[in-house]
Amino acid sequence: MILHPSLVPNQIGHDIPATADxxxxxxxxxxxxxxxxxxxxxxxxxxxxxxxxxxxxxxxxxxxxxxxxxxxxxxxxxxxxxxxxxxxxxxxxxxxxxxxxxxxxxxxxxxxxxxxxxxxxxxxxxxxxxxxxxxxxxxxxxxxxxxxxxxxxxxxxxxxxxxxxxxxxxxxxxxxxxxxxxxxxxxxxxxxxxxxxxxxxxxxxxxxxxxxxxxxxxxxxxxxxxxxxxxxxxxxxxxxxxxxxxxxxxxGGKNALVVCDDADLDLAVKWTLLAAFSNAGQRCAAGSRIVVFDKVYDAFVDRLLTATRALKLGTADDCDLGPVINQRQLDNMVGAIERAVAGGAALLCGGAPATSADLPGYYLQPTLMTDPDPDSELARTELFGPITALYRVPDFDHAVSLVNRSPYGLTASVHTRDIDRALTFARKAHVGVAVVNGGTHGSEAHMPFGGLNASxxxxxxxxxxxxxxxxxxxxxxxxxxxxx
CATH class of the missing domain: 3.40.605.10 (Aldehyde Dehydrogenase; Chain A, domain 1)
Incomplete structure (x- = not known):
């Protein structure tokens, strides 16, 4: 039983009557x-x-x-x-x-x-x-x-x-x-x-x-x-x-997670799901751009697509992601997806509200997209929901370049077994937080958090x-x- 007043009051030093509205x-x-x-x-x-x-x-x-x-x-x-x-x-x-x-x-x-x-x-x-x-x-x-x-x-x-x-x-x-x-x-x-x-x-x-x-x-x-x-x-x-x-x-953030050709793909899929879809993607540090080396792109996308389709929506203990915060946000995200598809992006899965008798609230299907224009709204605007886009790159230098091709600079992650690559990424990614072999999120109370540019x-x-x-x-x- 949750105990709180039906009208939640302001807390002001010496209480004053609240507005009638x-x-x-x-x-x-x-x-x-x-x-x-x-x-x-x-x-x-x-x-x-x-x-x-x-x-x-x-x-x-x-x-x-x-x-x-x-x-x-x-x-x-x-x-x-x-x-x-x-x-x-x-x-x-x-x-x-x-x-x-x-x-x-x-x-x-x-x-x-x-x-x-x-x-x-x-x-x-x-x-x-x-x-x-x-x-x-x-x-x-x-x-x-x-x-x-x-x-x-x-x-x-x-x-x-x-x-x-x-x-x-x-x-x-x-x-x-x-x-x-x-x-x-x-x-x-x-x-x-x-x-x-x-x-x-x-x-x-x-x-x-x-x-x-x-x-x-x-x-x-x-x-x-x-x-x-x-x-x-x-x-x-x-x-x-x-x-x-x-x-x-x-x-805000438009945070990139890079999957190199030497990455542990199962680990990369696990962290991509968490970064993109946990908390229904409602994190400033959510992974909304997934940058994958060409050599492992098809294998990674197959695993990610299978895992994404298996995600369960709801708020029960066995669920993976819940609703977005309100109807306005849901409508905004559906509109952004429709504009991205009209602009040439491909929809792999999701992309629509997930309404049913069991999910009566503000649910969006976890959404994977590919081939968006790197300068499009989908690539450059924080959507704050369970939407992420996949980008194919030939090598490390192109990956770092794409990571930094953003108005934001909050967080980024790289998945690699190469310590030299990892340290180079931490130095070259124009972000406030760089993560190796993890998600783009996961701040701690004793650590500073913040970003560059529009972040x-x-x-x-x-x-x-x-x-x-x-x-x-x-x-x-x-x-x-x-x-x-």
Missing amino acids: TIAVFDPHTAREIARIPRSGKAEIDAAVAAARAAQPDWDATPGVRRGEILHHIANLIEARSDELSRIVAAEAGKRLADARGETAAAVQCARFFAGEGQRMFGRTMPSGMAGRWAMTIRRPCGVAGLIIAANTPAPNFAWKVFPALICGNGVVLKTAEDTPISSWLLGRLCEEAGLPKGVLNIVHGLGAEAGQALVEHPDVDMISFTGSTRVGRLIAETAGRQLKKVSLEL GNGTREPGTEALDVYSELRVVYLNSQPPH
């Missing part, structure tokens, strides 16, 4: 309404920012070690309530319960990692060129952090932004993903139960064009961290740039690099006089 939240597997959220706008964002601004000085004055202790308490509560949180994630995001449990565990791991950083908010002490002068740097919080998260992995997405922002001493306003807000509501409650002072973390529900835009434009928000599409990221960057506001952008603006979250996003370095000079 509401938005429905649907279970993507059943397409049934499971909750409603406030359709928040400028008034709710103003209140949340004011609450964060008022609470932030005391939170900043709380020693980092103590802030870390509170994050440890939060981690313990998430772990204790993991079944409840996992069931909420499974329902609102259309996942297998096992996958939702894995995401909950990832949120716990992230909380514990950043809790430890409360003991390691390091600056540096450096020699000065002047006698009697000490030179050092210290970390200071940005102030009020505005956070906007995506719907694909709701619990880790909350953790990746909220916990580093908190450990650095910021007041926080989180704009949830309107498709998956219930997990953020529960996580916010657990943060307060763990001892996080009221007003330090504020959670506002609503649409991106309304609540999200109001948060980005707010003059009292000191920094913005956004995960989502490149199109929206560009708009946020323009707004932040006019205000000279600090911004961290983790955007982001160069910042990295999480890992210790996230401290650079959520804090500022201050230089301190201490002048001393010789004793008399």
Whole structure:
């Protein structure tokens, strides 16, 4: 039994009445309404920012070690309530319960990692060129952090932004993903139960064009961290740039998985299926371009096609992929497939909605395509669904060239038994994350994640690099006089 209110409220320091307008939240597997959220706008964002601004000085004055202790308490509560949180994630995001449990565990791991950083908010002490002068740097919080998260992995997405922002001493306003807000509501409650002072973390529900835009434009928000599409990221960057506001952008990807002629083909097929179709392809790090050497192309495609056709759709324990997040996304992907076929790409399997009495929600058949124009929409646009395209190349140099022929630069993978090839690929692929003999996905809480070009603006979250996003370095000079 999942216990949450039918109207999931905002969490704002000193609660204010929510707008009368509401938005429905649907279970993507059943397409049934499971909750409603406030359709928040400028008034709710103003209140949340004011609450964060008022609470932030005391939170900043709380020693980092103590802030870390509170994050440890939060981690313990998430772990204790993991079944409840996992069931909420499974329902609102259309996942297998096992996958939702894995995401909950990832949120716990992230909380514990950043809790430890409360003991390691390091600056540096450096020699000065002047006698009697000490030179050092210290970390200071940005102030009020505005956070906007995506719907694909709701619990880790909350953790990746909220916990580093908190450990650095910021007041926080989180704009949830309107498709998956219930997990953020529960996580916010657990943060307060763990001892996080009221007003330090504020959670506002609503649409991106309304609540999200109001948060980005707010003059009292000191920094913005956004995960989502490149199109929206560009708009946020323009707004932040006019205000000279600090911004961290983790955007889309069109990630390539390369299968060399010396690859273990069974292993390559296994990782291609996971990279392309797990989480219904709804990962910024999903493998949406499969680049295969000509020598093994036919053998690889035969194995991949057989394995893809055997995938089972649904959210039961024995299923391989679930639905996409909403009807709009499903319609967009079907349209993209139709345009690709009209443009000359060949459809090997899938390509249509998978609706039935057992699958009443937003399901797309896992889709394999071949021979798309490398400059087409299919090759250069993130579709965020279970769609991947195959490309035939003669050799390694052509493979690397095709990997880099993309507006994005998030992740890439190569399958090879040759260590020299692997290391060369890691150096030459223009991406933020390079993987050898694995999928294009699989980030960890203690490692930096982010990409190049249209995949982001160069910042990295999480890992210790996230401290650079959520804090500022201050230089301190201490002048001393010789004793008399």
